[in-house]
Every structure is written in structure tokens, then in C-alpha cells.
Amino acid sequence: MGEVFVDFDDDRKPRVLELLKEFSATRQIVLLTCHRNTRDLCLTHGALAIEW
Numbered sequence: 001m002g003e004v005f006v007d008f009d010d011d012r013k014p015r016v017l018e019l020l021k022e023f024s025a026t027r028q029i030v031l032l033t034c035h036r037n038t039r040d041l042c043l044t045h046g047a048l049a050i051e052w
Helices: 013-023 037-044
Strands: none
Touching: 013 037
16 A cells, blocks of 8 residues: 555544554555655554665
8 A cells, every 4th residue: 555644634544544453453454655754653553664
């Protein structure tokens, strides 16, 4: 998934992350972003960051 949060406001982003967290219980989720604030928000919801 690439830049899935681009159309969400700051109130909806955490809600979408909770949905993705639920999906990740039975699926692998790969989310790509170039935005540091999106990465940080994902990390606060339990995501693992792979950077290079």
C-alpha cells in the first residue's frame, strides 16, 4: 500500500491504522510512505519500520 493516508485528515488516520492493525492479525500489511509523520504514527500503533 503506498501513501494510503494522503486523503485522510488527522482525526481519521488513527482509525484507519486500527483497521489495518486488525487486518494484520491474519494478513501481511506492507505500507510505504515518504512522510516521517505517517511513519511515526504507524510506529505508535505497533508497526515495524524498515528503513534504508
